[in-house]
Amino acid sequence: MKISNQNIAHKEFPVYFNDNHKHQDIFGKDIWHANDLGIKPDAAQSTYKLNFNKLNSGWFRELIKRFVYYQSATKTFQSCRSYIVGLTHFSNFITKCCPHLMPKDLNRSHVIDYLCYLNMQPLNATSKNIALIHLRTFIEIVAQEEWAPFPKERLIYDRDIPKQVAPAPRFIPETVMVKLLEHLPVLPSHTQRIIFILQETGRRIGEICTLPFNCLEKDNHGDCFLRIYDRKLKKNYLIPITEACKKNIEEQQNYVRSLRKEHLNFLFIGHHNGSAPHTTARHINKILNRLAEKKKIIDDNGNIWHFHAHQFRHTVGTRMINAGVPQPIVQRYLGHESSEMTSRYAHIHNQTLKEEFAKFQGKLINIHGQLVREANSQIAEEQWLKQHYGTSVAKWLLWFIYVTTTVSPCKCLFDMHTF
Numbered sequence: 001m002k003i004s005n006q007n008i009a010h011k012e013f014p015v016y017f018n019d020n021h022k023h024q025d026i027f028g029k030d031i032w033h034a035n036d037l038g039i040k041p042d043a044a045q046s047t048y049k050l051n052f053n054k055l056n057s058g059w060f061r062e063l064i065k066r067f068v069y070y071q072s073a074t075k076t077f078q079s080c081r082s083y084i085v086g087l088t089h090f091s092n093f094i095t096k097c098c099p100h101l102m103p104k105d106l107n108r109s110h111v112i113d114y115l116c117y118l119n120m121q122p123l124n125a126t127s128k129n130i131a132l133i134h135l136r137t138f139i140e141i142v143a144q145e146e147w148a149p150f151p152k153e154r155l156i157y158d159r160d161i162p163k164q165v166a167p168a169p170r171f172i173p174e175t176v177m178v179k180l181l182e183h184l185p186v187l188p189s190h191t192q193r194i195i196f197i198l199q200e201t202g203r204r205i206g207e208i209c210t211l212p213f214n215c216l217e218k219d220n221h222g223d224c225f226l227r228i229y230d231r232k233l234k235k236n237y238l239i240p241i242t243e244a245c246k247k248n249i250e251e252q253q254n255y256v257r258s259l260r261k262e263h264l265n266f267l268f269i270g271h272h273n274g275s276a277p278h279t280t281a282r283h284i285n286k287i288l289n290r291l292a293e294k295k296k297i298i299d300d301n302g303n304i305w306h307f308h309a310h311q312f313r314h315t316v317g318t319r320m321i322n323a324g325v326p327q328p329i330v331q332r333y334l335g336h337e338s339s340e341m342t343s344r345y346a347h348i349h350n351q352t353l354k355e356e357f358a359k360f361q362g363k364l365i366n367i368h369g370q371l372v373r374e375a376n377s378q379i380a381e382e383q384w385l386k387q388h389y390g391t392s393v394a395k396w397l398l399w400f401i402y403v404t405t406t407v408s409p410c411k412c413l414f415d416m417h418t419f
Contacts (some may be wrong), residue, residue, distance in 0.1 A: 003342060004400040027065050040231075042081070042206070050080055055091045059103060059148070062089075066147055067138050076231070086134035094118045103148040106139070111155045125162045132161045171318040171347055176297060176305045180288075183295040191287055193248045194268050198309060200245045202316025203228060204332060205281040205309035211267040213256060216249055221406055230335050239333060284309050317345030 026036050032050040034041035041048040050068065055061040064087055064143040068080050075339045082182065093114050094101055099108065114135075118128050136156040142151040172180075177199070184192050197208055207228050217238060224246045225238035241249075256262050261269050266278040288307035291297065297305050313334065320330045 015351065025060065026069070028095050030061075032068075034077050037069070037077075037080070038071055039077050039080070047077075047081070050077075050084060052084060054088050056095045057086070060094060063103075063142055063148055064138070067141060070141065070145070082130065083134050083138070086131045086137060089118065089121065089123075090114060090135050103142075103150055106150055106155070111160070111198070115160060125164065128162050129164060132156055151290050169309050170308075171315040172305075172311050173299060173309075176299055179295070179297045179409045180291075180307075183291060183297065186295075187287065187291065190268065191284075193252045194249050194284065195312075197245060198284075198312040200248075201226065201239065201241060202313045203239075204231075204313060205284065206231060209268055209279050209281060209284075213253065213265050213267050215267055216246065227334070233335065233337065237335070252323060263398055281309050294419070303330050314345050314347075316345045317342065321348065 005194070019043070026032060027189075029036075030052045032052075034048050034050075037050075051389070052061055052065060055064055056315060057164055064084065067081055071083060072080050084350060093220055097113060098110065115132075118131060121128075123131070136154075138148050139155060142148050143152050179197075184195065187195070194208060198205065198252075201208075201228075207230070210229070212227075215227050217227055219225065224241055224243075226241045226245070226249070229236050252267055253262075254268060256267065264277050268279040270276050270278050270283075285308055285391055292305050293305055299305050317330055320333070321327065327339060327342055330345075334342060334345065336342045336345075
Protein backbone atom coordinates (compact mmCIF):
# COMPACT_ATOMS: atom_id res chain seq x y z
CA MET A 1 0.00 0.00 0.00
CA LYS A 2 1.27 3.45 -0.94
CA ILE A 3 1.91 5.70 2.06
CA SER A 4 0.97 9.35 1.53
CA ASN A 5 3.11 12.28 2.65
CA GLN A 6 0.48 13.12 5.24
CA ASN A 7 0.65 9.61 6.72
CA ILE A 8 4.42 9.84 6.78
CA ALA A 9 4.14 13.17 8.56
CA HIS A 10 1.87 11.76 11.27
CA LYS A 11 4.11 8.75 11.73
CA GLU A 12 7.30 10.78 11.97
CA PHE A 13 6.01 13.54 14.25
CA PRO A 14 3.40 12.20 16.66
CA VAL A 15 3.97 15.10 19.09
CA TYR A 16 3.61 17.82 16.51
CA PHE A 17 0.56 16.31 14.83
CA ASN A 18 -1.27 15.48 18.01
CA ASP A 19 -4.96 16.00 17.22
CA ASN A 20 -5.57 17.14 20.78
CA HIS A 21 -3.33 20.15 20.30
CA LYS A 22 -5.35 23.25 21.15
CA HIS A 23 -4.20 24.98 17.96
CA GLN A 24 -4.78 22.08 15.58
CA ASP A 25 -7.45 24.09 13.73
CA ILE A 26 -4.99 26.70 12.46
CA PHE A 27 -2.46 24.05 11.39
CA GLY A 28 -5.12 22.48 9.19
CA LYS A 29 -5.36 25.67 7.13
CA ASP A 30 -2.98 26.68 4.32
CA ILE A 31 -3.94 30.37 4.49
CA TRP A 32 -3.73 32.21 7.80
CA HIS A 33 -5.13 35.64 8.57
CA ALA A 34 -3.09 37.94 10.78
CA ASN A 35 -5.93 37.85 13.30
CA ASP A 36 -5.48 34.07 13.62
CA LEU A 37 -2.07 34.78 15.16
CA GLY A 38 -3.05 37.86 17.10
CA ILE A 39 -0.51 40.06 15.28
CA LYS A 40 -0.92 43.27 13.31
CA PRO A 41 -0.98 42.83 9.52
CA ASP A 42 1.09 44.86 7.07
CA ALA A 43 -1.74 47.33 6.56
CA ALA A 44 0.42 49.82 4.64
CA GLN A 45 0.94 47.19 1.93
CA SER A 46 -2.66 45.97 2.23
CA THR A 47 -1.37 42.48 3.13
CA TYR A 48 -3.38 40.56 5.71
CA LYS A 49 -2.74 36.87 5.03
CA LEU A 50 0.04 34.29 5.19
CA ASN A 51 -0.14 31.79 2.32
CA PHE A 52 1.53 28.36 2.65
CA ASN A 53 0.22 26.98 -0.66
CA LYS A 54 3.49 27.51 -2.55
CA LEU A 55 5.29 25.14 -0.17
CA ASN A 56 5.35 21.46 -1.11
CA SER A 57 2.81 19.43 0.82
CA GLY A 58 3.76 16.97 3.51
CA TRP A 59 6.15 17.21 6.42
CA PHE A 60 8.02 20.33 5.24
CA ARG A 61 4.93 22.52 4.93
CA GLU A 62 3.62 21.33 8.30
CA LEU A 63 6.91 22.08 10.03
CA ILE A 64 7.04 25.56 8.53
CA LYS A 65 3.55 26.22 9.85
CA ARG A 66 4.73 25.20 13.32
CA PHE A 67 7.84 27.36 12.92
CA VAL A 68 5.90 30.44 11.76
CA TYR A 69 3.37 30.00 14.56
CA TYR A 70 6.25 29.82 17.06
CA GLN A 71 7.98 32.90 15.63
CA SER A 72 4.77 34.95 15.53
CA ALA A 73 4.94 35.27 19.32
CA THR A 74 7.92 37.62 19.03
CA LYS A 75 8.18 38.59 15.35
CA THR A 76 6.16 40.94 13.16
CA PHE A 77 3.71 39.92 10.45
CA GLN A 78 6.26 41.04 7.83
CA SER A 79 8.91 38.77 9.36
CA CYS A 80 6.53 35.78 9.33
CA ARG A 81 5.76 36.45 5.68
CA SER A 82 9.49 36.71 4.94
CA TYR A 83 10.07 33.28 6.53
CA ILE A 84 7.54 31.69 4.18
CA VAL A 85 9.00 33.40 1.09
CA GLY A 86 12.59 32.51 2.05
CA LEU A 87 11.82 28.88 2.88
CA THR A 88 9.88 28.42 -0.38
CA HIS A 89 13.26 28.18 -2.17
CA PHE A 90 14.26 25.17 -0.05
CA SER A 91 10.82 23.66 -0.62
CA ASN A 92 11.35 23.92 -4.38
CA PHE A 93 14.81 22.38 -3.96
CA ILE A 94 13.36 19.37 -2.14
CA THR A 95 10.72 18.88 -4.83
CA LYS A 96 13.19 19.05 -7.71
CA CYS A 97 16.37 17.53 -6.29
CA CYS A 98 15.50 15.20 -3.40
CA PRO A 99 11.74 14.44 -3.33
CA HIS A 100 12.19 11.51 -0.93
CA LEU A 101 14.11 13.48 1.69
CA MET A 102 12.95 12.97 5.27
CA PRO A 103 13.95 15.07 8.31
CA LYS A 104 16.11 12.33 9.87
CA ASP A 105 18.16 12.14 6.65
CA LEU A 106 18.94 15.87 6.36
CA ASN A 107 22.70 16.48 6.49
CA ARG A 108 25.48 18.79 5.35
CA SER A 109 25.62 17.32 1.84
CA HIS A 110 22.03 18.47 1.23
CA VAL A 111 23.01 21.98 2.29
CA ILE A 112 25.95 21.96 -0.15
CA ASP A 113 23.63 20.85 -2.96
CA TYR A 114 21.19 23.57 -1.96
CA LEU A 115 23.95 26.21 -2.14
CA CYS A 116 24.65 25.15 -5.73
CA TYR A 117 20.91 25.16 -6.47
CA LEU A 118 20.55 28.73 -5.14
CA ASN A 119 23.46 29.92 -7.27
CA MET A 120 21.62 28.77 -10.38
CA GLN A 121 18.44 30.65 -9.45
CA PRO A 122 17.78 34.22 -10.71
CA LEU A 123 18.14 35.67 -7.22
CA ASN A 124 20.22 38.60 -6.03
CA ALA A 125 22.71 38.29 -3.18
CA THR A 126 20.24 39.71 -0.65
CA SER A 127 17.56 37.12 -1.52
CA LYS A 128 20.09 34.28 -1.26
CA ASN A 129 21.30 35.67 2.04
CA ILE A 130 17.76 35.78 3.46
CA ALA A 131 16.93 32.28 2.14
CA LEU A 132 19.96 30.75 3.90
CA ILE A 133 19.56 32.66 7.16
CA HIS A 134 15.88 31.69 7.38
CA LEU A 135 16.68 28.07 6.62
CA ARG A 136 19.37 27.96 9.31
CA THR A 137 17.00 29.51 11.87
CA PHE A 138 14.26 27.07 10.85
CA ILE A 139 16.48 23.97 11.14
CA GLU A 140 17.94 25.00 14.49
CA ILE A 141 14.60 25.87 16.10
CA VAL A 142 12.96 22.66 14.85
CA ALA A 143 15.86 20.65 16.28
CA GLN A 144 15.87 22.63 19.52
CA GLU A 145 12.12 22.17 20.08
CA GLU A 146 12.32 18.53 18.92
CA TRP A 147 9.47 18.87 16.44
CA ALA A 148 11.38 16.65 14.01
CA PRO A 149 14.60 14.57 14.11
CA PHE A 150 16.77 17.26 12.50
CA PRO A 151 20.48 17.06 13.41
CA LYS A 152 21.41 19.23 16.39
CA GLU A 153 24.78 20.27 14.95
CA ARG A 154 24.95 23.36 12.74
CA LEU A 155 24.50 22.57 9.05
CA ILE A 156 24.81 26.08 7.59
CA TYR A 157 27.99 27.96 8.45
CA ASP A 158 28.62 31.70 8.34
CA ARG A 159 30.92 31.24 5.37
CA ASP A 160 28.04 29.72 3.38
CA ILE A 161 26.05 32.94 3.52
CA PRO A 162 26.89 35.42 0.72
CA LYS A 163 28.39 38.69 1.84
CA GLN A 164 26.01 41.58 1.55
CA VAL A 165 26.84 43.75 -1.43
CA ALA A 166 26.88 47.44 -0.61
CA PRO A 167 23.47 48.64 -1.79
CA ALA A 168 23.33 51.17 -4.58
CA PRO A 169 22.12 54.64 -3.58
CA ARG A 170 18.32 54.71 -3.56
CA PHE A 171 17.75 58.44 -3.23
CA ILE A 172 15.80 60.34 -5.87
CA PRO A 173 18.12 62.52 -8.01
CA GLU A 174 17.42 66.23 -7.73
CA THR A 175 16.63 66.46 -11.47
CA VAL A 176 13.92 63.81 -11.03
CA MET A 177 12.59 65.47 -7.87
CA VAL A 178 12.27 68.80 -9.68
CA LYS A 179 10.25 67.18 -12.47
CA LEU A 180 8.06 65.36 -9.96
CA LEU A 181 7.24 68.56 -8.07
CA GLU A 182 6.57 70.29 -11.38
CA HIS A 183 3.89 67.75 -12.34
CA LEU A 184 2.54 67.10 -8.85
CA PRO A 185 -0.40 69.56 -9.23
CA VAL A 186 -2.11 67.22 -11.73
CA LEU A 187 -2.72 64.73 -8.89
CA PRO A 188 -5.65 64.97 -6.45
CA SER A 189 -4.98 67.32 -3.54
CA HIS A 190 -5.05 64.57 -0.89
CA THR A 191 -2.43 62.61 -2.90
CA GLN A 192 -0.26 65.70 -3.27
CA ARG A 193 -0.33 66.15 0.49
CA ILE A 194 0.83 62.62 1.31
CA ILE A 195 3.70 62.90 -1.20
CA PHE A 196 4.68 66.28 0.22
CA ILE A 197 4.82 64.87 3.75
CA LEU A 198 6.86 61.87 2.53
CA GLN A 199 9.50 64.03 0.87
CA GLU A 200 9.47 66.52 3.73
CA THR A 201 9.82 64.11 6.68
CA GLY A 202 11.48 61.01 5.23
CA ARG A 203 9.20 58.73 7.23
CA ARG A 204 8.43 55.17 6.20
CA ILE A 205 5.44 54.94 3.87
CA GLY A 206 3.67 52.64 6.33
CA GLU A 207 3.99 55.24 9.08
CA ILE A 208 2.52 57.99 6.91
CA CYS A 209 -0.30 55.87 5.48
CA THR A 210 -1.44 54.92 8.98
CA LEU A 211 -1.03 58.32 10.63
CA PRO A 212 -3.87 58.89 13.10
CA PHE A 213 -6.26 61.75 12.39
CA ASN A 214 -4.88 63.74 15.33
CA CYS A 215 -1.14 63.43 14.81
CA LEU A 216 0.09 66.96 15.59
CA GLU A 217 1.51 68.08 18.93
CA LYS A 218 3.06 71.34 20.16
CA ASP A 219 5.81 71.90 22.67
CA ASN A 220 6.03 74.67 25.28
CA HIS A 221 7.41 77.06 22.66
CA GLY A 222 4.50 76.50 20.30
CA ASP A 223 6.56 74.56 17.76
CA CYS A 224 4.79 71.73 15.96
CA PHE A 225 5.79 68.07 16.02
CA LEU A 226 4.49 65.03 14.15
CA ARG A 227 3.69 62.05 16.35
CA ILE A 228 4.93 58.86 14.68
CA TYR A 229 4.45 55.24 15.67
CA ASP A 230 7.56 53.26 14.73
CA ARG A 231 6.37 49.73 13.92
CA LYS A 232 9.89 48.32 13.96
CA LEU A 233 10.83 49.73 17.36
CA LYS A 234 7.23 49.53 18.58
CA LYS A 235 7.17 52.96 20.17
CA ASN A 236 5.79 56.46 19.63
CA TYR A 237 8.03 59.48 19.25
CA LEU A 238 7.88 63.06 18.00
CA ILE A 239 9.74 64.62 15.08
CA PRO A 240 9.92 68.35 14.31
CA ILE A 241 8.18 69.54 11.14
CA THR A 242 8.10 72.72 9.10
CA GLU A 243 5.23 75.16 8.95
CA ALA A 244 4.50 73.98 5.39
CA CYS A 245 4.22 70.38 6.58
CA LYS A 246 1.91 71.44 9.40
CA LYS A 247 -0.27 73.31 6.90
CA ASN A 248 -0.58 70.22 4.67
CA ILE A 249 -1.63 68.07 7.63
CA GLU A 250 -4.24 70.60 8.75
CA GLU A 251 -5.61 70.82 5.19
CA GLN A 252 -5.88 67.04 5.10
CA GLN A 253 -7.70 67.04 8.44
CA ASN A 254 -10.22 69.55 7.06
CA TYR A 255 -10.62 67.42 3.95
CA VAL A 256 -11.40 64.30 6.00
CA ARG A 257 -13.86 66.29 8.12
CA SER A 258 -15.62 67.44 4.94
CA LEU A 259 -16.16 63.78 4.05
CA ARG A 260 -17.32 63.08 7.62
CA LYS A 261 -14.85 60.24 7.92
CA GLU A 262 -12.79 61.42 10.86
CA HIS A 263 -14.33 58.56 12.84
CA LEU A 264 -11.99 56.20 10.90
CA ASN A 265 -9.16 57.83 12.87
CA PHE A 266 -6.82 57.92 9.85
CA LEU A 267 -5.38 61.07 8.34
CA PHE A 268 -5.14 59.55 4.86
CA ILE A 269 -8.31 57.56 4.29
CA GLY A 270 -8.61 55.04 1.46
CA HIS A 271 -9.96 56.26 -1.88
CA HIS A 272 -9.60 53.00 -3.79
CA ASN A 273 -11.25 49.61 -3.77
CA GLY A 274 -9.76 47.46 -1.07
CA SER A 275 -10.11 46.35 2.50
CA ALA A 276 -7.80 48.97 4.01
CA PRO A 277 -9.59 52.01 5.52
CA HIS A 278 -6.52 54.13 4.76
CA THR A 279 -4.24 54.84 1.81
CA THR A 280 -1.72 52.05 1.09
CA ALA A 281 1.87 52.05 -0.11
CA ARG A 282 0.88 50.05 -3.17
CA HIS A 283 -1.64 52.72 -4.16
CA ILE A 284 0.89 55.57 -3.79
CA ASN A 285 3.55 53.71 -5.78
CA LYS A 286 1.08 53.09 -8.61
CA ILE A 287 0.11 56.76 -8.75
CA LEU A 288 3.72 57.93 -8.81
CA ASN A 289 4.76 55.54 -11.57
CA ARG A 290 1.71 56.32 -13.69
CA LEU A 291 2.63 59.99 -13.38
CA ALA A 292 6.24 59.24 -14.37
CA GLU A 293 5.05 57.37 -17.49
CA LYS A 294 2.51 60.00 -18.47
CA LYS A 295 4.73 63.04 -17.92
CA LYS A 296 7.98 61.35 -19.01
CA ILE A 297 9.82 61.92 -15.74
CA ILE A 298 13.27 60.64 -16.68
CA ASP A 299 16.66 60.33 -15.00
CA ASP A 300 19.98 61.63 -16.33
CA ASN A 301 20.29 58.56 -18.58
CA GLY A 302 16.97 59.23 -20.26
CA ASN A 303 15.13 56.36 -18.57
CA ILE A 304 11.67 56.69 -17.05
CA TRP A 305 12.21 56.89 -13.29
CA HIS A 306 10.65 54.03 -11.33
CA PHE A 307 9.35 55.45 -8.07
CA HIS A 308 9.11 53.64 -4.78
CA ALA A 309 7.81 55.50 -1.74
CA HIS A 310 10.81 54.40 0.37
CA GLN A 311 13.10 56.41 -1.93
CA PHE A 312 11.87 59.61 -0.26
CA ARG A 313 13.32 58.33 3.02
CA HIS A 314 16.72 57.79 1.42
CA THR A 315 16.49 61.21 -0.21
CA VAL A 316 15.89 62.99 3.11
CA GLY A 317 18.78 61.12 4.76
CA THR A 318 21.09 61.98 1.86
CA ARG A 319 20.09 65.63 1.90
CA MET A 320 20.64 65.92 5.66
CA ILE A 321 24.11 64.36 5.52
CA ASN A 322 25.18 66.54 2.58
CA ALA A 323 23.85 69.60 4.41
CA GLY A 324 26.28 68.87 7.25
CA VAL A 325 23.80 67.48 9.79
CA PRO A 326 25.76 65.18 12.18
CA GLN A 327 25.05 61.50 11.59
CA PRO A 328 23.79 60.86 15.17
CA ILE A 329 21.12 63.53 14.59
CA VAL A 330 20.17 61.98 11.24
CA GLN A 331 20.01 58.56 12.94
CA ARG A 332 17.66 59.82 15.62
CA TYR A 333 15.49 61.77 13.17
CA LEU A 334 15.03 58.77 10.86
CA GLY A 335 14.47 56.44 13.82
CA HIS A 336 17.33 54.01 13.16
CA GLU A 337 18.52 51.62 15.85
CA SER A 338 22.11 51.60 14.55
CA SER A 339 24.50 54.01 12.85
CA GLU A 340 25.17 51.28 10.25
CA MET A 341 21.60 51.57 9.04
CA THR A 342 21.89 55.35 8.80
CA SER A 343 25.07 55.06 6.74
CA ARG A 344 23.13 53.06 4.13
CA TYR A 345 20.82 56.06 3.68
CA ALA A 346 23.56 58.68 3.75
CA HIS A 347 25.07 58.93 0.29
CA ILE A 348 27.79 61.56 0.10
CA HIS A 349 27.57 63.55 -3.14
CA ASN A 350 30.83 64.10 -5.06
CA GLN A 351 30.42 67.88 -4.74
CA THR A 352 30.13 67.61 -0.95
CA LEU A 353 33.22 65.39 -0.81
CA LYS A 354 35.16 67.84 -2.95
CA GLU A 355 34.18 70.83 -0.81
CA GLU A 356 35.04 69.07 2.47
CA PHE A 357 38.40 67.91 1.07
CA ALA A 358 39.18 71.48 0.03
CA LYS A 359 38.48 72.62 3.60
CA PHE A 360 40.77 69.87 4.92
CA GLN A 361 43.59 70.95 2.61
CA GLY A 362 43.24 74.51 3.83
CA LYS A 363 44.43 73.68 7.33
CA LEU A 364 46.29 70.97 9.23
CA ILE A 365 44.87 69.68 12.50
CA ASN A 366 46.81 67.31 14.73
CA ILE A 367 45.30 64.38 16.63
CA HIS A 368 44.58 66.70 19.57
CA GLY A 369 42.40 68.96 17.40
CA GLN A 370 45.00 71.78 17.41
CA LEU A 371 45.65 73.91 14.34
CA VAL A 372 49.19 73.19 13.09
CA ARG A 373 49.31 75.42 10.03
CA GLU A 374 47.26 77.20 7.44
CA ALA A 375 47.43 76.44 3.69
CA ASN A 376 50.35 78.32 2.00
CA SER A 377 52.89 77.65 4.77
CA GLN A 378 56.42 77.21 3.40
CA ILE A 379 56.94 74.09 5.50
CA ALA A 380 53.47 72.67 4.95
CA GLU A 381 54.47 69.34 3.48
CA GLU A 382 57.26 68.69 6.01
CA GLN A 383 55.08 69.64 8.97
CA TRP A 384 52.31 67.34 7.80
CA LEU A 385 54.63 64.42 7.21
CA LYS A 386 56.35 64.87 10.58
CA GLN A 387 52.99 64.90 12.34
CA HIS A 388 52.03 61.61 10.69
CA TYR A 389 55.26 59.68 10.10
CA GLY A 390 58.07 61.13 12.24
CA THR A 391 61.18 63.09 11.24
CA SER A 392 63.26 60.32 9.57
CA VAL A 393 60.44 59.00 7.38
CA ALA A 394 59.37 62.54 6.55
CA LYS A 395 62.85 63.38 5.26
CA TRP A 396 62.89 60.27 3.10
CA LEU A 397 59.46 61.02 1.63
CA LEU A 398 60.41 64.64 0.96
CA TRP A 399 63.56 63.43 -0.82
CA PHE A 400 61.49 61.06 -2.92
CA ILE A 401 59.08 63.83 -3.92
CA TYR A 402 61.99 66.16 -4.72
CA VAL A 403 64.04 63.82 -6.90
CA THR A 404 61.07 62.35 -8.76
CA THR A 405 59.85 65.80 -9.75
CA THR A 406 63.07 67.78 -10.29
CA VAL A 407 66.00 65.37 -10.71
CA SER A 408 66.69 62.71 -13.34
CA PRO A 409 66.14 59.07 -12.29
CA CYS A 410 69.85 58.22 -12.66
CA LYS A 411 70.94 61.05 -10.37
CA CYS A 412 68.43 59.83 -7.76
CA LEU A 413 70.50 56.73 -7.09
CA PHE A 414 73.60 58.77 -6.26
CA ASP A 415 71.96 61.51 -4.21
CA MET A 416 69.77 59.38 -1.95
CA HIS A 417 72.38 59.03 0.83
CA THR A 418 73.20 62.75 0.90
CA PHE A 419 69.65 64.13 1.04
